[in-house]
Structures are given as C-alpha cells and as structure tokens.
Amino acid sequence: MATLLQVKGLKTQFFTQDGVVNAVNAIDFDLNEGETLGIVGESGCGKSVSVLSLMRLIPTPPGRVVGGEAWFQGRDLIKMDNEEIRSVRGNKIAMIFQDPMTSLNPVLTINQQVSEALELHLGMDKRQARRRTVELLDLVRIPDAANRIDDYPHQFSGGMRQRVMIAMGLSCNPQLLIADEPTTALDVTIQAQITDLVRQLKNEIGMAVIWITHDLGIVAGLADRVNVMYAGFIIESADVKDLYADPRHPYTLGLLGSIPRLDAERKTRLTPIEGLPPDLIDMPPGCPFAPRCRYALDKCLTENPVLETVARRHTVACWVDVKGGSR
Amino acid sequence: MADKEILLQVEDLKMWFPITQGIIIQHHVGDIKAVDGLSFFIRRGETLGLVGESGCGKSTTGRAILQLYRPTGGDVYFQGHNLTQLKGEPLRRMRRQMQMIFQDPYASLNPRMTVGDIVGEPLEVHNIARGRELRERVMDLLEDVGLNRYFINRYPHEFSGGQRQRIGVARALAVGPEFIVCDEPISALDVSIQAQIINLLEEMQQKYHLTYLFIAHDLSVVRHISDRVAVMYLGKIVELTTRDQLYYDGRHPYTKALLSAVPIPDPAVEEKRQRTILTGDVPSPANPPKGCHFHTRCPVKIAGTCDVIEPEFKDIGNDHWVACHRVS
Numbered sequence: 001m002a003t004l005l006q007v008k009g010l011k012t013q014f015f016t017q018d019g020v021v022n023a024v025n026a027i028d029f030d031l032n033e034g035e036t037l038g039i040v041g042e043s044g045c046g047k048s049v050s051v052l053s054l055m056r057l058i059p060t061p062p063g064r065v066v067g068g069e070a071w072f073q074g075r076d077l078i079k080m081d082n083e084e085i086r087s088v089r090g091n092k093i094a095m096i097f098q099d100p101m102t103s104l105n106p107v108l109t110i111n112q113q114v115s116e117a118l119e120l121h122l123g124m125d126k127r128q129a130r131r132r133t134v135e136l137l138d139l140v141r142i143p144d145a146a147n148r149i150d151d152y153p154h155q156f157s158g159g160m161r162q163r164v165m166i167a168m169g170l171s172c173n174p175q176l177l178i179a180d181e182p183t184t185a186l187d188v189t190i191q192a193q194i195t196d197l198v199r200q201l202k203n204e205i206g207m208a209v210i211w212i213t214h215d216l217g218i219v220a221g222l223a224d225r226v227n228v229m230y231a232g233f234i235i236e237s238a239d240v241k242d243l244y245a246d247p248r249h250p251y252t253l254g255l256l257g258s259i260p261r262l263d264a265e266r267k268t269r270l271t272p273i274e275g276l277p278p279d280l281i282d283m284p285p286g287c288p289f290a291p292r293c294r295y296a297l298d299k300c301l302t303e304n305p306v307l308e309t310v311a312r313r314h315t316v317a318c319w320v321d322v323k324g325g326s327r
Numbered sequence: 328m329a330d331k332e333i334l335l336q337v338e339d340l341k342m343w344f345p346i347t348q349g350i351i352i353q354h355h356v357g358d359i360k361a362v363d364g365l366s367f368f369i370r371r372g373e374t375l376g377l378v379g380e381s382g383c384g385k386s387t388t389g390r391a392i393l394q395l396y397r398p399t400g401g402d403v404y405f406q407g408h409n410l411t412q413l414k415g416e417p418l419r420r421m422r423r424q425m426q427m428i429f430q431d432p433y434a435s436l437n438p439r440m441t442v443g444d445i446v447g448e449p450l451e452v453h454n455i456a457r458g459r460e461l462r463e464r465v466m467d468l469l470e471d472v473g474l475n476r477y478f479i480n481r482y483p484h485e486f487s488g489g490q491r492q493r494i495g496v497a498r499a500l501a502v503g504p505e506f507i508v509c510d511e512p513i514s515a516l517d518v519s520i521q522a523q524i525i526n527l528l529e530e531m532q533q534k535y536h537l538t539y540l541f542i543a544h545d546l547s548v549v550r551h552i553s554d555r556v557a558v559m560y561l562g563k564i565v566e567l568t569t570r571d572q573l574y575y576d577g578r579h580p581y582t583k584a585l586l587s588a589v590p591i592p593d594p595a596v597e598e599k600r601q602r603t604i605l606t607g608d609v610p611s612p613a614n615p616p617k618g619c620h621f622h623t624r625c626p627v628k629i630a631g632t633c634d635v636i637e638p639e640f641k642d643i644g645n646d647h648w649v650a651c652h653r654v655s
Contacts, residue, residue: 042517042518042519043517157608158608159608160608187380187381187544187609188380188544188545188546188585188588188589189380189584189585189588189604189605190608191588192587192588192602192604192605193604193605193606195590196602196604214517214518215518215590216518216592217547217589217590217591217592218590219592220590220591220592220593220594220596220597221590221591221594221597221598221600240594241594241595244592244593244594244595245595254519255518255519256592257522258518258519258521258522259518259521259522259547259592260522260525260547260548260550260551260552261547261591261592261593262546262547262550262574262586262589262591263574263591263596264550264551269526269529270522270525270526270551271522272519272520272521272522272523272525272526273519273522274523276487276489276520277517277519
C-alpha cells in the first residue's frame with residue numbers, strides 16, 4: 001500500500017499569558033491509502049490539535065505550528081500558502097467535527113451548505129450541485145433526501161446532522177477523511193449507526209480515515225492502526241489487534257485496565273491510573289507519564305524515551321519493557 | 328440478595344412537564360411525559376442501574392424520587408413513608424437519608440464557597456454538627472473520599488474534575504444517608520479518572536452500607552457497578568433484571584439493540600459481533616408514539632398490536648420484568 005500521509009516532527013505550541021503550552025511535541029506517523037487510523041487519548045493530550053495542525057486550522061495567535069512536515073501526495077501541508085491549503089482542505093482532505101449542532105450554519109439550508117463545497121472546489125453550477133447534494137444525502141442514508149434538502153439544520157436530529165456533515169465531507173471525493181470525535185455527542189444507538197455508515201462508506205469509496213476518540217471501544221471495531229497519545233506525544237503505535245492483545249506502554253495498559261467491559265464475566269475491580277495528566281506548560285523533564293507510572297525507573301524521571309520498534313509495525317516510547325526488565 | 332428488605336418502592340411514578348402557549352395568559356396545550364408510569368423497587372444495600380439514551384427520563388426519575396420535582400402522579404415509599412405525601416419539616420428530615428451526586432462536578436459546586444463550607448453545609452442545615460466538631464467531621468470526610476484533610480480551606484477551582492467529584496461524594500456522605508442517587512457521576516470525567524470514581528463509590532457503598540440508584544447512559548459502566556439494571560426508553564422502563572441476566576438473556580428488542588451498540592475494547596470480539604443497528608431516532612416525549620413507544624424503531628414489531636396496545640410491564644419470574652408483546 002502506498003503512503004498517503006507522512007507526518008514528521010510535527011510540533012505545535014500555544015503562546016499564552018501563563019506560558020508556552022506544548023500541545024503537540026514532535027510527533028511522527030504515517031498513514032497508508034485506504035487505511036483507518038485511530039488516534040486515542042484523553043482530553044488535552046493533543047489528538048485534536050495534531051490534526052488541526054495538519055489542516056492548518058490552529059488559531060494563530062495564540063497557537064503556532066513551530067516545526068515539522070506533513071507530506072500529503074508529494075506536497076508539504078505545513079509549507080503551503082493559504083491559497084494552496086484551501087484547495088486541499090474540504091477537497092482532498094475533509095474533516096468532520098465533534099458537535100454536529102454547532103458545525104452547521106443555522107441560517108442556511110442543508111442544500112446551501114453542502115452545495116457550497118461542490119461549487120467552490122468542483123466548479124459545479126447550482127443545478128448540478130443540487131443534484132449531487134441529493135445523491136450525497138442518499139449516500140449517507142438520509143431518508144427522503146430529495147424533500148429534506150431545503151430544510152434547515154434545526155429540523156434535523158443530532159444523528160442526522162452528523163450524516164449531513166459526513167455528506168459534506170464526502171462531497172469532493174476526499175482521499176482522507178478526518179473525524180474528530182464525531183460520535184461523542186451522540187447516543188449509543190446513533191453512534192452505532194454513524195460508525196457503521198463510515199465503515200461502509202470507506203469500503204465503497206476507498207478513502208483513508210483518521211478517527212480521533214477517547215473511546216477504546218470504538219477504535220477496536222473501526223481502526224486498522226492506532227496511535228495512543230499522552231501529553232502531546234505518541235507513546236504507542238501498532239496495528240489494532242496487536243495493540244489490544246499485546247499493549248506495551250504502561251499508559252495503554254492502564255487505560256485498558258481502567259474501563260469496564262460490557263462482556264466482563266464477573267464483577268472485577270477496576271484498576272485506575274492514579275494521579276493526573278501533567279500540566280502542558282510545565283512539563284516534567286523525563287517521560288510525561290512517569291509520575292503516574294507503576295513501572296517508573298529513576299531514568300524515566302530525567303530522560304524522555306523516544307518511539308522504538310518492539311515488534312512488527314509496533315512502536316513504543318518507554319524505557320521499561322513491561323514484559324520484564326528495562327530496555 | 329433476593330431476600331433482602333426493600334428500601335425504596337416506586338409505584339406508577341409520573342412526572343409530566345406542562346407545555347404552555349401564550350405570553351401573558353398561558354394556555355396548557357400538552358405535556359412532556361418525561362416519566363410515565365414507572366414501578367420498581369430497590370433493595371437495601373444494592374445498586375440499581377438506570378440506563379437509557381438522552382431524554383429518556385432517567386435523570387427526571389432520580390429527581391422525582393428525591394422529591395426535587397413533585398411528581399405528577401404515583402407514590403414513592405422510602406422506609407415505609409410515602410414521600411409524595413410529605414412536605415415541610417418531615418420531608419426535610421427524610422432528606423438526611425437520601426442524597427444525590429451530580430453529573431457535572433464543575434457546575435454542582437459553588438465556586439465562591441470553600442470545600443469546608445460545601446461539605447459542611449448539609450451538617451449545619453440538618454443540625455448535626457457545628458464549630459470545631461463540624462470541621463473535624465469535614466476533614467474526616469475528605470480523607471474518606473481520598474482527599475487531603477487540609478484541603479478544607481481551598482476553593483473548587485483549585486481541583487481537577489476527578490477531585491471535584493470526590494468533593495461531591497463527600498458532600499453526599501456528610502449527613503450519613505442510606506440512599507444515594509448517582510446521576511451520571513462519571514460521564515464528565517476523563518477515561519483514566521472514571522475508574523477512580525467508580526472504585527470510590529464501590530468502597531463507600533461497602534463501608535457505609537449504602538444503597539445506590541446509579542443513572543448513566545453507558546451500559547458497560549452500569550453493568551459493572553449494578554446488581555440489577557433497569558432499561559428506560561421514552562419515559563418507561565422496558566426491562567428490569569439482574570446484571571447478568573440482562574447481558575445474557577435480555578428479552579426486550581431495545582435492550583438487545585442497546586447491548587449490541589456498545590463497543591467492546593477488543594478487536595477480536597468486535598470482528599465477530601452481530602449487530603442490531605436501529606434505524607431512526609428517539610421520538611419526541613411531547614408526542615410519543617401510540618402503543619409501545621419503541622414500535623417505530625423496533626425490528627420485530629407486530630403490526631396491529633405493538634402500534635395500538637401498550638405492553639404491560641410483566642414479571643416473567645426470576646427477578647425479571649419486561650414490557651414487550653413478543654415476550655410472554
């Protein structure tokens with residue numbers, strides 16, 4: 001499989017009154033064509049900021065991408081001027097957001113909002129765009145699309161609005177769809193509808209997907225590869241089955257141990273991760289997870305480990321081999 | 328468990344909110360039937376989980392039980408007293424026995440009060456302690472919930488979400504209640520912090536022999552913490568049974584769909600799972616469908632029956648209640 005996106009040393013900081021927030025700390029990752037990458041982590045770990053940086057959607061000031069490259073189809077997204085990035089955004093790379101209630105414009109009809117990208121990027125006239133909009137709404141399984149196209153967002157439910165967002169995302173046949181917690185605001189039965197839809201569309205269209213979430217359950221059913229993030233670092237990256245069957249970073253292990261499973265046989269006590277994530281302004285010098293880590297060594301408090309390969313397509317940033325001894 | 332005494336009995340509980348029209352003269356044009364005829368009981372020392380999607384009436388149920396809303400109809404018996412008939416001082420005295428933990432630890436603590444004032448207030452209100460004794464009690468409570476006893480003079484903004492929720496737990500425990508309604512106590516918290524609070528609630532239950540009504544939308548969490556689980560849909564309980572029977576032998580089609588919609592953090596399991604994906608959305612509680620409320624989304628509905636006749640909430644034996652025409 002060919003590589004679609006290659007991110008190298010991406011670093012984003014926010015310059016605030018209280019100091020410099022190290023939101024994303026020189027992360028590297030690749031994404032192949034047609035692959036689904038899950039980015040997992042807790043709030044404030046940099047999962048959203050990292051993809052917003054790629055899309056050049058970081059509000060400046062206070063934020064700035066201070067370093068790194070992001071190669072997409074032979075071009076570096078970070079170095080593009082505004083005009084170039086606009087031709088990529090919403091066209092080759094589409095994005096859907098967490099809150100379908102606020103990401104649609106309440107005073108424009110669904111047709112006006114979906115057609116906009118078609119007219120802008122594909123140069124369609126109004127009639128063509130309208131016809132294509134109906135097709136797209138059909139594609140995302142909105143019942144009776146031809147009649148609902150002139151409705152306003154408030155006439156749609158949350159799940160339906162997220163379908164409209166996906167239709168907008170798909171309008172220009174993107175090679176990459178970035179979904180930033182698209183189901184977090186939705187109920188669980190609606191969430192199942194949306195994840196199922198994305199799974200089907202991915203097969204039909206063959207696009208790559210980056211799915212950002214805090215829910216390890218969703219990733220398990222959806223992703224091919226997973227990056228686990230903590231405090232602005234990728235701390236583990238693996239194929240989805242390897243990550244769950246053979247987690248190597250103490251944080252990944254901790255996350256898996258701290259969530260109740262629906263299919264758990266008996267009532268077992270959960271093992272929480274004690275403590276809190278670090279302050280991104282005043283980061284500890286060593287491994288960011290060391291203060292909460294059960295396996296921490298002296299070295300962990302002073303030196304930050306980098307990602308190293310521990311198995312096929314499996315990298316971990318940790319000084320300790322959780323399967324025994326230090327590395 | 329089955330022979331334990333019943334602490335709380337709810338009979339045909341109804342909580343309707345009026346819909347009015349007009350600015351000066353308000354006409355009553357309808358009702359939102361947030362809770363529409365619930366009957367269940369909670370045994371002493373158990374945790375009853377109440378699960379459902381947003382807007383199904385689960386939080387309203389919790390509040391109506393505690394008489395934070397005065398129910399439109401039905402009875403709530405707690406330790407032999409019918410709470411719906413009590414008011415004033417007798418009701419206030421009952422409140423010592425029943426407390427609540429709220430969802431949002433950022434909104435449920437007054438930012439201008441110190442932790443000592445927040446946790447100490449119920450002790451003062453109920454004349455349990457004052458002065459030095461009160462401070463000692465508060466400090467002990469803070470220690471109980473895993474906070475430093477010298478945090479007593481701090482303000483809520485100095486704490487993280489998980490720590491704030493611990494303060495909320497301490498406040499609920501302050502008066503030594505029997506029964507606590509936990510209304511989505513972990514859904515505002517980060518994944519790694521959720522387990523800390525779940526464990527704390529379990530420890531406190533053991534230590535103080537508490538009875539919980541645990542309200543949440545996350546079935547994995549509810550199954551973990553509860554002894555029995557009630558599934559709500561649009562103002563009604565559709566199924567109520569033990570945590571294991573619900574998972575292995577859930578009978579109501581909504582329960583089954585809900586179970587199959589919950590993602591399991593294991594790719595090997597996810598790959599093999601059979602999913603029932605419901606179509607459509609939850610209808611509006613202002614205008615619920617006739618007959619069984621679930622029939623508009625139900626994959627196995629019987630035309631002519633389910634859309635006309637409301638199913639009865641039946642005891643099918645073995646601590647298992649279901650409201651479905653398909654289940655006999």
